[in-house]
Amino acid sequence: MPALTIFRNFTTRPFAGDDLQLICFVLGTYRLIQLFCLIPLAVITLVNRFKGNDLLYNGYGRWCPQYELLSDNEFISLSYEDRQKVTRPSSQYLFTMLAAIFMVVDIAWMFAVWSAASVGTPTQPKGRDKILRPLIIFKMFVINFFPVALVVYGIIKTYNSRANNYGCGNFPLLYDPDATPAFVLFSILLVTYALELLVFPTIATNKIVKFTRGHIASERYSTQKRGERLEMCLGGLMKCFSVLLNNPNLGGKELKNKGELKDFASNLMGFANNDTKLDIVLSDMYIGAKMLARVQAERRLLAIQRLQQTSNQKKTEREDKDNIVEAPTGDAIEGATKKDYRRTLKKDGKRRSVLTLQTSERGKEYVVVEKDVLSSDNKNDVDVLKEVAHYSIYAEYVYWHFRLVAIEHFALGKEETRFLPSSDTTWDLIREKFSLTSIGLDESLLVYASFHSGLASTPYAVIVDEVKETVVIAIRGTISMEDWVIDLQYVPSPLDKVGDICGFDGKGRLCHKGVLTRAKWLYNDLKKYRILKQLYADDSPYKEHNLVVVGHSLGGGCAQVLSLLLRPSFPGLKCYAYEPPGCIFDDEFCSKSKEWITSIVRGDDVVPRLTQPNLETLRDEFFDVTAQIKVPKIKAFYDVRNPCPDSHLVSRNANMLCKKAQIDRDTSFSEKLRVLRNERADKNRESTKLYIAGKIIHLVDTTGDETKYVPYWASRYEFNQVVLSNKMLSDHSVPPLVQILKNLKLDETHEVLVQEHVVVNDEEDEEEVRVFICFSNPHGKISFIVLVFCFAAWITNIWSNQGCKFVSRTTIITSPNGTISPGPGMSAGMWAYNLRECIDPNSCDFDNFNDLQESEFCQPYPLGLIEIDANTKAGRAFASLANFIGFIGLGLVLFSTSMKLRKQSCVALCVVLFISCLVGGLQFLFLHGVMCGRIELVDGDMADATCTLSENGYAAVAAVVLWFVSLVGSGVMLYTY
DSSP states (O other): OOEEESSSSOEEEEEEGGGHHHHHHHHHHHHHHHHHHHHHHHHHHHHHHHHTTTOEETTBOTTSTTOOSOOTTSOOOBOHHHHHHEEOOOHHHHHHHHHHHHHHHHHHHHHHHHHHHTSSOSSOOTTHHHHHHHHHHHIIIIITHHHHHHHHHHHHHHHHHHHHHHTTTTSOOSSOGGGSHHHHHHHHHHHHHHHHTTHHHHHHHHHHHHHHHHTSOGGGGSHHHHHHHHHHHHHHHHHHHHHHHTOGGGOOTTOOOSSTTHHHHHHHHHHTTSSSOOOOOHHHHHHHHHHHHHHHHHHHHHHHHHHHHHHHHHHHHTGGGTTOOSOOOTTSSTTOOHHHHHHHOOTTSOOSEEEEEEEOTTSSSEEEEEEEBOOTTOHHHHHHHHHHHHHHHHHHHTTTHHHHHHHHTSOOOTTOOEEOOOTTOOHHHHHHHSEEGGGTEEEEEEEEEEOOOOSSOOOEEEEEETTTTEEEEEEOOSOSHHHHHHHHOOSEEEOHHHHHHHTSOOTTOEEEHHHHHHHHHHHHHHHHTTHHHHHTSTTOTTTTOEEEEEEETHHHHHHHHHHHHHTTTOTTOEEEEESOOSOSEEHHHHHHGGGTEEEEEETTOSGGGOOHHHHHHHHHHHHHHHHHBOSOHHHHHHHHHSOOOHHHHHHHHHHHBOOGGGSOTTSHHHHHHHHHHHHHHHHHHTSOOEEOOSEEEEEEESSSSSSOEEEEEEOGGGGOSOOOSTTTTGGGOHHHHHHHHHHOOTTOOOOOOOOOOOOOOTTSOOOOOOOOOTTOOTTOHHHHHHHHHHHHHHHHHHHHHHSSOSEEEEEEEEOTTSOEEEOOOEEEOSSEEEEEEESSTTSOOTTOGGGEEEEEEEEEOOTTTOOOOHHHHHHHHHHHHHHHHHHHHHHHHHHHTTSOOOHHHHHHHHHHHHHHHHHHHHGGGGGGSGGGSEEEOTTSOEEEEEEEEOHHHHHHHHHHHHHHHHHHHHHHHHHTO
C-alpha cells in the first residue's frame, strides 16, 4: 500500500510496493524450473567440450556418416590436412553461458526486490519506492533483453542446424540430434523464455486500455455510473452462477437485474471509498483482517480477565450472604429489595445474574455488564426457553422437510409449488391425512405450504401444533439467489402505508426494505388463500389456538415483520426469530416489539451483527489496525499465518502493532483516511440505524468446545460489532442450534477459565533491517575481496578440468622380449588427451615423435585401449564436485556483498568453502590413475608412464590455494560477529 508508480501512468497495481515478494516468489519458482533444465544442459555442454565430442570434421557432426575425424580404438595424431578441416562450434556453449548469466542476474534482482519490498510498513514506505523504482526499470529495459536474445538466438541456431539434413546432405543420420537430452533441455528452456516475452504485449494492452479510458467521457467513471456497472456485474454474476449450477433450489429465474441491487451497489461504492482512493490492495485486506481478528480476540481476553476480577470481587462481598436461602421480606434488611436478591441469590446459593462482555456504543472496546441469566426459578424464563426450544424445530424443517413430506406422503407433484387441501376437506380429514408423524412431529398437521421462491415470494408453511395448541407460521431462510438479493436490500423503508393498511401506527417508523417486501407478500398470500380466516373461523376446532410466527436467518427477519403486520388482528401473537438479521426495526420499534418478539442469537454469529453501521465500524477498525502495523508486510504475513494461542496473544500483537498514539498522522494514507471518514460521517448522519427486534436471548459458549452454553437476556446494543472469529459462520447453522436449545440446562455451573499470557520479550531491540543492494558491501571490503578470490578459484578450477593438459606424460615402452624404448610423450587431462600434429607438413614422419607437436585439440580417451580405473574416476568426480560446491560458495559470497549475512549463514559459507578446498585437493588422485601408471598395450608391450603437472594441473593447485584464501576471508567475516 500504495501501488508503486514506475512512470506517470504505469504502476504495479494490483500489487503494492510491499507486495512484490509475491512476484519474486512466482518468478523464483519459474526460474527454479529453468534451473532444473539449465544445470544438466550446462553439464552436458561442458562434458562434451571437455571430451571433444563437439568437434566438427569438414563441417560434419558425429551424427553424420561422413564424420571421419579420429578413431576411438587407437592413438592417432592429427595430420596437417585434417588440422585445417576441424572446427569447434560455439552456439551451444554461448547459449548456455548467456542463459547462466541471465539466471544469475535475475536471481540477484529478485533478492534486491524482495529485500527492498520488505522496507517500511504497509502505510509508511520509508523510502521503499526510491529503491524499487530503478530496480523495476532495470528489469524492464535490461534484464528482459536476455530472454529476447535467447529466443532469437535459439531460433536461428535451430534453423541453421536443421538446414541440409542437419549438415549431412543426402546421407542418412546415424542418430537424430533432436532426440538427444541436450536438445530436449534446450527446447524446454527456449519455450520458457518465449513465455516470458508475453509480458510485453500485456504491458502494451494495458497502456492501450488506459489510453482509451482516458479519452472517454469522465461521466462514465463517476460514482453513479460505476455503481450502475457494479449493479449490473453483481446481477449478471448471480444469474450466471444459477444457470451454471442448474439447481432449482438455487432459484435465479426472477432475477431481471433491473434495479434489484441498486441500493446495495450504491452503498458498497460509498463503503469502498470510491471517491477517496486509499490504494488498498488484496494483501492489505488479508493482513488487516487477520490482525483485526487478533486485536478483537485480545480485547476479549483482557475483558474476560477484568470480568474474572470483578466476579471475584463481588464474590468476596457476598461471602457473608452465602447461607441466605431466599430473599427476605419486609424490613429484614434495610436498603435491600427483592429485585436485588433475585439478581444475586438462588435457593442453592448460586447467582441469578452473570457478568457479561458487551461492546461499547462505538463497538471498539468491551465493557463488563451484569445481565440476567435465564433461571429455573423464574417461571417466565423457563416458559420462554421451552417455547423457544419447541418451535425451533419448525424453523429448521421448513427448509426441506415439509416439502419432502408433501411430495412423498401428501401427493404433491414435484413441479408443484403450493400445498393446499381442497375446500371440501374437513378438519377431521386434515387431522387424519396431513399429520407430520413421518418426520417426528406426531401432534402437528400441515394445513398449508408455499414452496415458491422469488424476489417477493418466499417458501413458508402453516402448521397446527396440537401439543401447544397453536397455529405456527414457519418461514424459510436464505437459500436461493433471490433470497440473497432480498438480504442485500437492507436500506430502511418507511412503514407508514403498511401501518395504515394493517392497523398499527407506522408513522415515522422504519424497517428492512427487502424483509418488508417479503412480509407483505406473506401477508397477502395468507389473505388470498384465507388460511388464517379458515383456521380461526367459528366452526374451526383451532379458533382458540394462539398464533406463533417462527423463522431462521432471513426467515426470522420475515417472521418479525410479518408478526407486526398480523398483530392488530391477533393481539396474543408470539414470534420466535432464530438468528435473524441485525437490521429489522428502528430503535423505538425494537423496544415496543419486546411484547411479542423473542430473538435468539448464538455465539459469534455474523448475521445478527451484519448491519451497515457495523460494517462502517469494522472498516474504521480495519484502517486503524492497518495503520498500527509497525513491521514490514511480509513479516506481518508470516505472523498472522501462524496460529496464535491466547497465552501469546498480547505479546505477539504488541510485537506487530504500535499504539494508536504512535501512529504517524502525517502520511498520505492518514490524510486520505481523514477525508474518507469526514465524507462518511456526513452521510451516516442522515441514515437511521436498524437493530434486532424484540427481547434477545444470547447463547454464550462458556467452554469453547460447543458443549456448554449459558443463555442470558441480552441488549440489542451488544451486537454493534462484527466479531471476526472462526465461528462467525458456523454459529449461524440452524441444526446445531436446535440441539443446543433442546439440551440446554438452566442453572448449570459455568467457570471462566483465564490463561496467563506469556510475555515475550517486548523490549528487545528492533530487528536490523537487511536490504539487498548490489555490491553495497555490508560486511566491509572483506566480502568483496573474498568474492574476487572465490571467483578466481572457481574459474581456475573449471579451466583446469576443461583442458587436456592436466599432466605432461612421458612413457617408456617395454616389449615382451625386454627391449626398452622411449614412448610418445603427450599431455593428458581428466577427460581427454592432447592431439599431436606435424611441425612441418612438408616433411613429417608420424612414427618419429620429434616431427610432432601438441595441437590445440583434445581427443577423448580410446575406450578400446584404456580401462579407466578407480583413481581416475575419483579424480574426475572430485573435480566436478569442486566446481559445483564452489559455485554454491561463490553464490553465497556474492550474496554477502549485497546483504549482510546472519551468523548461521557465515558459518555455512565457511563450511562450503572448506569442502571446496578439500575436494579440490582430492582431484589429484588422478595422478595415481591409469594414465600415470603402467598400461598394457594391444601388441603386448607395457607402457610405464611418468606424469608431471602441466598448465591445467598448476591451475588446479592455484584453485585450491584460492579456495583456501577465500576460506580464511570468510572466517574473518565470521569473526566480526
